[in-house]
Amino acid sequence: MANSKAPWAEPYKIKVVEPLKVTDREYRLNAIKEAGYNTFLLKSEDVYIDLLTDSGTNAMSDYQWAGMMLGDESYAGSRNFYYLESNVRKYYGYKHLVPTHQGRGAEHLLSRALIKDGDYVPGNMYFTTTRLHQELAGGTFVDVIIDEAHDPQNLHPFKGNVDLAKFEGLINRVGGGKIPYITIGAPVNMAGGQPVSMDNIRRVKELANKHDIMIVFDATRGMENAYFIQQREEGYANKSVAEILLEFASHTDAATMSGKKDLLVNIGGFVAVNDWDTFEELRNMVVIYEGLHTYGGLAGRDMEAMARGMEEAVQDAHISTRVKQVEYFGQLLLDAGVPIVEPIGGHAVFVDARKFYDHIPQDQFPAQALAADFYIESGVRCMERGIVSAGRNKETGEHYFPKLELVRITFPRRVYMQSHLDVAAYHVIELFKKRHEAKGLEMVYEPTYLRFFQARFERIGK
Numbered sequence: 001m002a003n004s005k006a007p008w009a010e011p012y013k014i015k016v017v018e019p020l021k022v023t024d025r026e027y028r029l030n031a032i033k034e035a036g037y038n039t040f041l042l043k044s045e046d047v048y049i050d051l052l053t054d055s056g057t058n059a060m061s062d063y064q065w066a067g068m069m070l071g072d073e074s075y076a077g078s079r080n081f082y083y084l085e086s087n088v089r090k091y092y093g094y095k096h097l098v099p100t101h102q103g104r105g106a107e108h109l110l111s112r113a114l115i116k117d118g119d120y121v122p123g124n125m126y127f128t129t130t131r132l133h134q135e136l137a138g139g140t141f142v143d144v145i146i147d148e149a150h151d152p153q154n155l156h157p158f159k160g161n162v163d164l165a166k167f168e169g170l171i172n173r174v175g176g177g178k179i180p181y182i183t184i185g186a187p188v189n190m191a192g193g194q195p196v197s198m199d200n201i202r203r204v205k206e207l208a209n210k211h212d213i214m215i216v217f218d219a220t221r222g223m224e225n226a227y228f229i230q231q232r233e234e235g236y237a238n239k240s241v242a243e244i245l246l247e248f249a250s251h252t253d254a255a256t257m258s259g260k261k262d263l264l265v266n267i268g269g270f271v272a273v274n275d276w277d278t279f280e281e282l283r284n285m286v287v288i289y290e291g292l293h294t295y296g297g298l299a300g301r302d303m304e305a306m307a308r309g310m311e312e313a314v315q316d317a318h319i320s321t322r323v324k325q326v327e328y329f330g331q332l333l334l335d336a337g338v339p340i341v342e343p344i345g346g347h348a349v350f351v352d353a354r355k356f357y358d359h360i361p362q363d364q365f366p367a368q369a370l371a372a373d374f375y376i377e378s379g380v381r382c383m384e385r386g387i388v389s390a391g392r393n394k395e396t397g398e399h400y401f402p403k404l405e406l407v408r409i410t411f412p413r414r415v416y417m418q419s420h421l422d423v424a425a426y427h428v429i430e431l432f433k434k435r436h437e438a439k440g441l442e443m444v445y446e447p448t449y450l451r452f453f454q455a456r457f458e459r460i461g462k
């Protein structure tokens with residue numbers, strides 16, 4: 001093992017650069033007002049450092065770009081599909097692959113294939129698109145994550161774990177026949193990028209198998225999860241991320257994947273399964289909603305880039321630097337006393353907006369206000385992960401009031417240097433010093449689905 005105190009550096013160097021635009025405060029005040037205080041509605045050219053998401057914002061390597069030139073753009077049977085299929089088998093172990101244009105395409109197909117009206121779908125905390133597809137297919141999502149996940153300062157090393165008593169309680173209440181599958185997001189995005197342990201997935205499997213319930217792995221950032229297992233779980237320190245990922249996936253029956261995260265591409269995803277009948281159903285449906293089963297809404301070159309990205313992303317040197325960048329940023333905030341979710345997650349630092357803006361009530365959207373204020377302060381873009389993202393209860397129409405009211409500052413892979421992180425952290429800290437001046441927001445436009453993407457707000461008291 002290398003000396004942990006030795007400095008580390010990114011395992012790549014820059015070949016192509018994209019200029020950044022610096023704006024002044026006045027400009028940004030206008031831009032965010034125009035955008036209805038929603039960072040998703042800003043024009044990216046008005047953003048200085050873009051930490052909105054790590055989804056599709058990664059920098060591809062020369063190896064991936066070279067692969068793009070080898071795109072086989074035949075309508076059917078593209079060689080890039082077969083290469084992707086062989087890599088999915090190699091790194092995740094699933095037998096059958098259906099490519100999709102991105103993660104929610106995979107969620108759509110799988111939810112429609114497996115959920116019947118009146119079913120229940122447990123999961124370790126909701127994810128926005130995942131839960132919506134489950135609901136649209138007639139299911140009801142049930143959160144079975146451990147309680148620690150809802151407490152930003154709890155230091156449990158595997159805060160993404162499933163609470164087996166909650167899962168068993170649901171089975172006893174509704175019956176295994178009403179639960180087609182359980183979704184395991186690993187790590188858990190909405191909890192702050194918190195991992196699931198190998199021990200926990202093994203136990204989930206035991207219980208699920210007893211009741212004939214499938215396990216669906218949301219493998220979107222599964223490589224980061226494998227890295228956390230390597231770092232934190234007994235018995236895994238000497239295993240590679242690739243070995244751990246394969247073992248983790250072996251405890252599950254299927255996966256949905258947004259390749260836009262772990263797999264270092266700008267577009268792409270897939271659903272992979274072991275069971276032939278489920279595969280047949282997915283393969284039937286993909287031609288209705290995405291494209292032929294050997295391209296699923298992607299160009300051949302996109303599949304090639306994703307297959308090659310998989311090979312690069314699973315390398316220990318890549319994934320450890322990726323997570324260390326996030327840790328570096330989080331530590332800067334912690335050192336300055338800024339309240340964040342701990343332990344620091346794999347893809348983002350989540351600021352605890354409930355504490356940061358403790359004078360703004362949750363129905364005045366403190367996290368939404370903080371994301372907007374951070375943009376005004378610095379030109380850095382991030383996103384809300386609180387009451388706006390949580391949406392409304394589909395039965396009562398009321399807002400969900402999640403315990404976690406967070407702002408997510410997310411790191412695209414291989415895009416920014418430590419100096420960008422220093423700048424972003426400086427501005428969060430400056431904002432923290434004047435936090436008492438902040439005002440809440442009022443929602444003035446609310447779309448029906450996934451409201452956080454398009455909702456508009458106005459400042460209260462201005």
Ligand code: PM9
Nearest residue numbers: 053055102103104127129189218220258260
């Ligand atoms: N995640 C993210 O920024 C992009 C859209 S929501 C702001 O975190 C998980 C764990 C995700 C995810 C997307 C999807 C959907 C599924 N599971 O965006 O459709 O984090 O490719 O994937 C986003 P797609």
